Amino acid sequence: MDTGLSGFVKKLPLKPLTLLDINQISTDAYILSLPQTHDFLPGQVVAITLDASIAPRLYSLCSAPKDETMQILFSVKPDGLLTPMLAKCSKGDQLLVSAPFGAFLGDEQPAWFIASGTGVAPYRSMLRAGLTHNKKLIHGGRFAHNFYFQDEFATALKDNYIRCCSQESGDGMYHGRLTTWLQQQQQLPAHQMYYLCGSAEMVVEVRDILIGKGIAIERIMSEIYF
Amino acid sequence: MEKITLFGKTPEELKQVVGELGMKPFAAKQIAEWLYKNHARSFDEMTNISLKDRQRLNESCSIGLETFSNVQSSADGTKKYLFPTAKSRFIEAAYIPDDDRATLCVSSQVGCKMGCLFCMTGKQGFQSQLSAGEIVNQISSLPEREKLTNIVYMGMGEPFDNLENVMKSLELLTSEWGYAMSPRRITVSTIGMIPAMKHFLEKSECHLAVSMHTPFHEERKKLMPIENVYPIAEVIETLRAFDMGRQRRVSFEYIMFKGLNDSPKHVNEIARLLNGMRCRINLIRFHPIPDTPLESSDETVIQQFREALVKKGIRTTIRASRGQDIFAACGLLSTKALVKMQSPDF
Ligand SMILES: Cc1cc2nc3c(=O)[nH]c(=O)nc-3n(C[C@H](O)[C@H](O)[C@H](O)COP(=O)(O)OP(=O)(O)OC[C@H]3O[C@@H](n4cnc5c(N)ncnc54)[C@H](O)[C@@H]3O)c2cc1C
Ligand code: SF4
Numbered sequence: 001m002d003t004g005l006s007g008f009v010k011k012l013p014l015k016p017l018t019l020l021d022i023n024q025i026s027t028d029a030y031i032l033s034l035p036q037t038h039d040f041l042p043g044q045v046v047a048i049t050l051d052a053s054i055a056p057r058l059y060s061l062c063s064a065p066k067d068e069t070m071q072i073l074f075s076v077k078p079d080g081l082l083t084p085m086l087a088k089c090s091k092g093d094q095l096l097v098s099a100p101f102g103a104f105l106g107d108e109q110p111a112w113f114i115a116s117g118t119g120v121a122p123y124r125s126m127l128r129a130g131l132t133h134n135k136k137l138i139h140g141g142r143f144a145h146n147f148y149f150q151d152e153f154a155t156a157l158k159d160n161y162i163r164c165c166s167q168e169s170g171d172g173m174y175h176g177r178l179t180t181w182l183q184q185q186q187q188l189p190a191h192q193m194y195y196l197c198g199s200a201e202m203v204v205e206v207r208d209i210l211i212g213k214g215i216a217i218e219r220i221m222s223e224i225y226f
Numbered sequence: 227m228e229k230i231t232l233f234g235k236t237p238e239e240l241k242q243v244v245g246e247l248g249m250k251p252f253a254a255k256q257i258a259e260w261l262y263k264n265h266a267r268s269f270d271e272m273t274n275i276s277l278k279d280r281q282r283l284n285e286s287c288s289i290g291l292e293t294f295s296n297v298q299s300s301a302d303g304t305k306k307y308l309f310p311t312a313k314s315r316f317i318e319a320a321y322i323p324d325d326d327r328a329t330l331c332v333s334s335q336v337g338c339k340m341g342c343l344f345c346m347t348g349k350q351g352f353q354s355q356l357s358a359g360e361i362v363n364q365i366s367s368l369p370e371r372e373k374l375t376n377i378v379y380m381g382m383g384e385p386f387d388n389l390e391n392v393m394k395s396l397e398l399l400t401s402e403w404g405y406a407m408s409p410r411r412i413t414v415s416t417i418g419m420i421p422a423m424k425h426f427l428e429k430s431e432c433h434l435a436v437s438m439h440t441p442f443h444e445e446r447k448k449l450m451p452i453e454n455v456y457p458i459a460e461v462i463e464t465l466r467a468f469d470m471g472r473q474r475r476v477s478f479e480y481i482m483f484k485g486l487n488d489s490p491k492h493v494n495e496i497a498r499l500l501n502g503m504r505c506r507i508n509l510i511r512f513h514p515i516p517d518t519p520l521e522s523s524d525e526t527v528i529q530q531f532r533e534a535l536v537k538k539g540i541r542t543t544i545r546a547s548r549g550q551d552i553f554a555a556c557g558l559l560s561t562k563a564l565v566k567m568q569s570p571d572f
Pocket of ligand 2 (some may be wrong): 298337341345346347348349382383417424
């Protein structure tokens with residue numbers, strides 16, 4: 001298969017890595033485990049493809065640097081090119097993977113982590129790396145099965161883990177969109193960071209809400225899954 | 227059965243279509259001429275194709291050219307055209323006449339995924355990719371088509387997030403069999419998607435414009451999320467490593483935001499980053515969008531910024547603001563009001 005993009009793919013420093021494991025964790029989402037070849041910072045991404053004729057896509061690492069394997073979380077886009085193929089991979093298959101890169105990085109400052117869909121991936125890496133103090137995670141999804149890693153997050157963050165589910169109601173979940181939850185907050189803490197990660201639609205809408213509620217743009221960091 | 231759209235296809239692709247319809251291969255070349263040289267809008271105009279073949283074409287194919295559905299005219303002569311695209315979506319193109327030039331600013335996507343803080347298109351999210359035919363339709367269906375001297379890919383969307391269709395549209399515009407335009411009359415603008423930009427540099431001879439807006443990494447991250455993965459310093463390194471030849475132009479777009487990116491510190495850092503590079507900078511006044519905390523720098527500050535850059539040896543111009551009264555100015559294009567309710571992932 002040639003998508004016509006093979007020229008630049010060859011120039012990306014992609015290395016073959018053996019898939020150590022693939023786990024379906026939800027109806028539409030999988031975790032890939034890869035050998036930990038490089039040091040990285042929580043929040044960084046890797047470029048991944050299956051062969052040099054397919055343009056690599058970017059994926060946040062959802063594991064922590066101290067973990068034994070390097071993991072990514074991905075959801076399958078039914079009309080997408082790469083994710084349906086990734087979902088069919090098995091342990092032992094070869095993937096082409098870049099070294100980790102990217103600057104959506106967490107630190108010790110107080111922060112709200114806001115995500116839609118698989119946009120929780122970098123926060124899982126940050127939380128597993130110990131960045132749990134003064135952090136609140138607000139995750140928006142359409143269905144209950146979209147709250148990936150919910151047990152892990154609930155244990156690490158307790159009341160500071162908020163699930164906003166727009167299409168279903170359920171125990172302990174806010175029934176509504178995460179943008180509605182944000183709009184309903186009377187006052188947002190001004191002296192902390194706001195991290196936004198996921199679809200462009202979520203990021204631009206949430207950013208407007210935060211700015212409308214008086215949060216300075218210097219305090220808003222966004223990672224868009226384009 | 228859905229009809230095959232022909233506008234936007236290369237002669238090779240047309241050959242395949244006419245083959246499937248049982249027509250002779252040379253009909254592909256004839257159709258390409260009618261589409262791209264004679265601007266035919268119906269098969270009946272294609273008089274050197276036999277009546278029987280025209281009937282076949284009418285039955286199985288459509289030309290695929292779309293007339294604009296609205297136009298707004300600015301006091302300064304700029305016109306903003308609204309074009310329909312597939313799935314009842316819309317894009318905008320801005321026609322900007324000047325003394326001896328007439329530029330068309332075309333869109334490459336319906337909406338955009340890149341979410342730049344200062345941009346109206348970014349606020350509408352992403353709806354779909356434009357096909358090569360839909361991109362070139364903005365030129366072909368433009369009433370002022372014959373007056374055009376320049377094309378800029380600076381409308382809605384990030385061209386390199388739709389690389390295949392954008393490259394194909396450039397082939398259509400610059401090929402002998404197509405519009406035979408000089409690539410020196412075409413500029414593609416990017417926020418710096420490095421892998422796709424490399425592909426463009428290798429495969430096309432068109433000019434490149436890179437949206438810089440600040441030379442500082444942390445500051446640019448807040449304005450343009452792309453900076454997380456493709457930092458401006460690496461974009462510039464990539465450009466330095468590429469032999470542009472003498473004719474090809476690289477420019478940097480720089481929107482001036484009051485108190486944010488308009489200080490002497492910014493001048494120094496730009497000069498450091500671009501040191502020795504053959505390029506120029508276009509300073510752009512910011513045209514405020516709803517609910518933005520950003521403001522445009524004052525006129526005097528913009529002038530001083532330009533002079534300071536020129537002193538550093540960087541060719542710098544200030545872009546005239548055009549079409550502001552009809553929201554056709556830079557960063558203001560949007561068809562958000564026409565976007566049907568989508569179901570987001572949150
Ligand atoms: C910094 C970054 C980090 C990311 N991290 C993650 C992550 O951790 N987990 C994750 O799941 N994803 C992540 N992504 C998204 C990921 O890179 C891919 O975009 C995603 O997995 C889809 O890939 P795909 O090949 O399956 O779909 P693609 O083939 O790339 O298609 C993407 C979508 O566009 C649509 N589409 C394709 N072609 C067209 C067309 N011509 N017109 C209109 N629509 C079209 C498809 O239907 C699909 O929904 C990240 C992206 C970025 C930029
Ligand atoms: S400036 Fe360009 S890349 Fe950024 S959001 Fe607007 S259209 Fe997209």
